[in-house]
Amino acid sequence: MVLAETSKNNSLIPRKGLSPLFFSSSKALPSSSPSSPPSSPTVSSPSHTFSEFMMEENIENAESIITKWDVNPSSWTQVTCLFHQDRKEAREYLKCVRDLRRSMHFLVSQKSASDKLVLAQKLMQMAMKRLEKEFYQILSSNRKQLDPESVSSLSSDGSGSFDDEHELVSEDEAELKKAGESITEVERVSALVMSDLKAIAQCMTSSGYAKECVKIYKLFRKSIVDRGLYLFGIERFKSSQINKMHWEALEHTIKNWLNAVKIAVRTLFTGEKILCDHVFAASETIREACFAEITMEGAINLFRFPELIANSKKEPERIFWLLELHEAISELWPEIETIFNSALTSAIKLQALSSLHKAGDSVSAILSNFRSSIQKDSSKTLVAGGGIHPLTRSAMSYISSLADYGRVLSDIVADHPPPGNSPSSESCFENPTSIDGPTSAGSVHLAWLILVLLCKLDRKAELYKDVSLRYLFLANNLQFIIDQVHTTNLKYLLGDEWVSMHTKKIKQYALRYESMAWNKVFSSVPEGTSSVLSPEAVKDCFRRFNAAFDEAYMKQTLWIVPDGKLRDELKVSIARKLVPAYREFYETQLVALSGEKNLEVLVRIAPDDLGNYLSDLFHGTPFSSKSLSSSSHSQGCLPRLHILNS
Template identity: 60%
Template sequence: MPIVGTPRANQAMPREGISNLFSSSKPLSPSYSFPSPHIRFAPKHTFSESMMEENLEIAESIITRWDLNNSDNTVPSLFHDNRRESVEFLKSVKDLRRAMDFFISTNSNSDKLVLAQNLMQIAMKRLEKEFHHILSTNRNQLDPESISGRSSRGSSTFDREIEEEYPGELTTEEGPISELAMANLKSIADCMISSGYGQECVKIYKLVRKSITDENLYQLGIEGFRSAQIQKLSWTALDHMINNWLTAVKVAVKTIFRGERNLCDHVFSASHTIRESCFSDITKEGAINLFRFPEMASRNKPSTGKIYRFMELYGATFELWPDIESIFSYESTSAVNLQALSSLVRLGQTIHNIIAAFESTIQTDSSRTMVPGGGVHPLTQSVMAFISSLVDYSKILSEILSDHPLPNNFPMPESYFESPGQGDGPTPAVPLHLARLILVLLCKLDTKAELYKDVSLSYLFLANNINFVVVKVKLTNLNYLLGHEWFSRHARKVEQYASSYEALAWNKVFSSLPESNSTGTSVEAVKGIFRKFNAAFEEAYRKQTSWVIPDRKLRDKVKVSIAKKLTPAYREFYDTYLGMLSGEKNLGVLVRFGPDDLENYLSDLFHGTVVSGSSSSSSSSHSQGCLPR
């Protein structure tokens, strides 16, 4: 049955009857328009009837020239060279349709109606062939890229184009071939639909364009993915497919599907129903298959290393979501939108689960292996590397994490950090989640610090690790997300831990020197002070030669702080009392260090030149404790 146009049920004879006419020995020709010689008095013609008969004669002369059964017709295409011919042909079909409507309303048994129906079939068969020919021979010109940027909404109707003699598009050969082909396809489609032959036109269009669309998707590497097939792939193979999909999806949406939508809207602008049907049947299967892939990929066993690919899949789909909604806006293509949305939801849940699992891994880390010399723990390095890498996906994460609030059993400390530009409003999801991960790490570091037997070394360990966190924040966009207050608070913690280390590790050395020089100090007392200082300094130096401060700035800062407290006090004592020992035979043994020697010795510290260390279950007094898991 025809889709739109003049219903064939209203025609004087069904197609079966018309086909019987083709086998009749009596030829169908314009002579049937004239009265029979056996009629004594010819009926009086009205002006309208005369006009319709004239239209029929003109249509017959034009249409029969393009009859596919005419062996004399050797021109390959009506729309190929002489565009005036195509204008006349389409106009004759329009006039023929008007004549048919007139004859049906005045005399449904008229021989003229039979002739008109016969001519209409000849014309439609010709247009079917032309339609298929244009679609097939212009595959490269009608490629999605050349039409994806075109908008066909509001294009003129077939009737308007006929009455205006198809200005521009059909009467000139200027302009891109794709535009001429699109104009010709639209003109044929309008003509066939208005003539009641839309079904034949649509069948050809769907067949040709679906094959082109499927081929284009296949060339992009988009195949009929199956969940079981995806799950069996190694991560290397799946990662390769993800990379290919990320490249293909933008082309598929913005070029292939957008181009096909524009072409459908242009060619079948006369009928909303037809363009929806065509676009849906041509693209729906391929589009659903395209957007099903991210959901299937997200079912692969999750891990922190895979989260970046999953976020790229999410980001690509999310970025294209406005285009997806716009292109697949028909009710019949709503399944495409639902599939894309389903992939976003599934990816978002997978990404959140990976972050939650990562946090759990930090909390449950029970390794008692100490870092030699109180250096930066591998856990600190891995956690901060992961967190800082997440910042590059903060826009994507904000969409995902906003739907996953933090659990109430892990409250954040009041005013733990401020987020720039937020004022008194709620803290955005991304800074809140990342700050939480860092807080979990800091709590775990407190536990790790308790493994060191030497309390001063445990403080150095905390200073090193928190400094690593602070520097990582400063050098990445974490600094912007967490805010100045967060950075300043944790930078002060580094200073506090470094000061605590210094006080505990060097207090014995500092206290070996008198607080002030007293003029009544005896020679024996001076000797005792030198011996006490030598022993304390040698012990501190020997123990700390294996300790490390990896960060150069922090290392220099600690050295300068120790030197400022130690060297001036020792120099003053040294300069004041060395003369009292001038008569000593073993002066070099008694006074082992000059003031300048101390700075040289200090300069050798914190490079970890000697590897040693011990552990104990004893707790250090600085432990801050962890928030509940």
């Protein structure tokens, strides 16, 4: 029905409403006039006689030029393109077809039994065959000029130089003027070719031959679109093929699609839309139906790919490709809506929208699985020395990578907020939504994932029997998390307030570690001993100090603090509390032991050497018995920490 539509502007009478002599598509013509009796004769006015004469003259003029270019008798006309051979004569040809059609209308209404009507019908059929041939030749011989890139650079304005109610514009420059003054040679030729196609299509459509014209156009241009998608590497996949594909092959296929979809939308489909709208400017219905049939199959297959990926395995690493696919369609969505804006192409938009939603659902499902995998991690292996837990490394690597997709992640998780019953404990932090700056859904979601990890680490810390080591473990892992935030896009998503809040938490952990790990050593040194104690009391103090320091030292040389800054801060804090108090005790009470035999065994550590011992800590290396047995005057002592001299 669409293909038989006629131009409203030209008041064309449908084929079925006329005599078979007028619009019959059969090559055989009736040998006599219709059997129905002619209408009663009327007395013709002079103006009517003149009009009849003019219509018959139009037919005679049309016969001259149409028979000249008849595709049947002359081999020369079969191989020669009228629009390429003589553009002026091509315009005359279209004008004579228009005049012929007007004459036929007149004769049907005023003199339906005229022999001239039979001749006019034969001429019209000859003209339509010629125009069919011209239409195909222009399409096939101007592939380069009609490629989507060339066409998409021209105006999509549907108006043209061919007007069925007025004289043809003899200057084709009218099309060029619309295309712009600074067009290239390729664009100039493209504009002329498009003008020719439009003129032929409008002539055939207004003459009742839209079906024949559209059939040629659809077959030819659909092959162009399908080949373009094929050259882009777009294949037809099934879900089973995607699931069986090796990761490297799938990764290559997804990368190729991401590149292809942008070109397909912005060049291939856009160019095809412009061309179709221009060629069939006279009929909105025809151009919408034509464009839909040309692009439907290829476009649906193109936009179906993300949905196939989304429906495949929910492996954690696939989330990044799903985010890329979602982002690609989101960015192109305004253009997709503009290009496929008719009811006939709504299936294409629905497919693109379905892929968008499926990709988002799949991302949300993978995020949920990731969160659950952290919560359900049941490994009880202790990290030596309270270092960085493997779960911390893997989870933060994943979360940091997610931060690179902050905008698209926000779009997706806005409809999938984290659960309100996320695990919490006293060691977990404040609500992650309390971050500075404009808070996005993606920022909140990533903060919740880090919160889940911190809560799990809090439980992992309980596996250490030494309470002070628990706090050192928590400080180490939180420091690692903050370092990851600082060096990735997480910094911009979570903000400075989040970093500051968690940095304070590290200091709390450090103070708790220090209090529990060194309190016995600190308490072994008497405070405020201005008067000299008895020799026995001094000996007892040195023994208690030696025992406490030996115990702390032997354990903590095996402990580790990977972050250099945190390691130095811990050592400085310990030294500031220990060295001054020990020095005061040492310098005021050592006099009580003057004359004591084996003094170097009792007083093994001089105040200046404490820094040497503290420098051994937090490297995860076994302690050296030689270090503790050496005297304060041993040449084997390590250089003092410069931080202790302050």
